[in-house]
Amino acid sequence: MKKLLSVILGVTIASSVWASDQSFEQYVEGLKSEARNKGISEQTINDAFANVTYKPRAVTADRNQPEKRLTLDEYIPKAVPDWKVKQAKELYTKHKKALEKVGEQYGVQPRFIVALWGIESNFGTFTGNYSVIDALSTMAYDGRREAFFRNETMAALTILDEGHIKPENMKGSWAGAMGQCQFMPSSFLSFAADGSGDGKKDIWDNEADVFASAANYLSQSGWTNEHTWGRQVKLPKGFDTSIQGRGEEKGKYLQEWSRLGITRYDGRPLPKLDKDIKAWLIAPDDVNGRVYLVYNNYNVLMKWNRSYYFALAVSHLADRIVL
Known part of the structure; x- marks a missing residue:
């Protein structure tokens, strides 16, 4: 048989x-x-x-999932094309009132909710x-x-x-x-939220529920709206790349990274914050490709989908949504 x-x-x-x-x-x-x-x-x-x-x-x-791996320089423009950025901005404006309400309730910047929506299902069109x-x-x-x-x-x-x-x-x-946020059923049971107040959690057709569910997932996973996700950076010559990675022991405060010679991608110094925060150095391709310092919010995105590329696509789209 x-x-x-x-x-x-x-x-x-x-x-x-x-x-x-x-x-x-x-x-x-x-x-x-x-x-x-x-x-x-x-x-x-x-x-x-x-x-x-x-x-x-x-x-x-x-x-038979694809084996060919794109570099980030190839992947990011495909995952975050200009037309998607334009659509994301339009939808952000259209749903601004609902997004701001959800963002305030759950402590999540609305642009990240829209970015997840866009990367996961192209704003609900590919579910x-x-x-x-x-x-x-x-x-x-x-x-x-x-x-x-x-x-x-x-x-x-x-x-x-x-x-x-x-x-x-x-x-x-x-x-x-x-649905529009592509939750597995177990994630639905843990994180889906009734954003519209109708007693149901409809992540298929109810955008208010989609926004609330995505925000609830991030909030319960450790998100903070005080900071962003991270930034692309530049390494000094001869940098010890063995200290990269997302393990707890790999995290250092921004000013520690600054003292090691890391700068913003354009060469300017890393920001000095009133309250310094931990960051992790990642090079998803290798140190000859794109290199980032990422904060805890990026680690939260990795809980949603354990892919460096996915989390970076969401992050880059969120950055471009800023109005």
């Missing part, structure tokens, strides 16, 4: 689930049983799995068209990261059980990332 279905679906499958010759339908029955044990209502289970379908393209997408239950069930069944995707499936069912969205409207990426 495993070999036959592999041929039919056009994917190479190697997992403990498939090795046991368990069909997708049988596996879904196991998900249903687990959901019942976790207290999910029978109505929600029946509605969520009514038309569940195995999605081979999700498995293919997971196994994924997979049924989240289909995608998560498929990825759990595939088995490569079964425990993770089973847990996310249970989280998705909890969201449905709480009535935030209907199963047919619960759309997302092939990996199950949902």
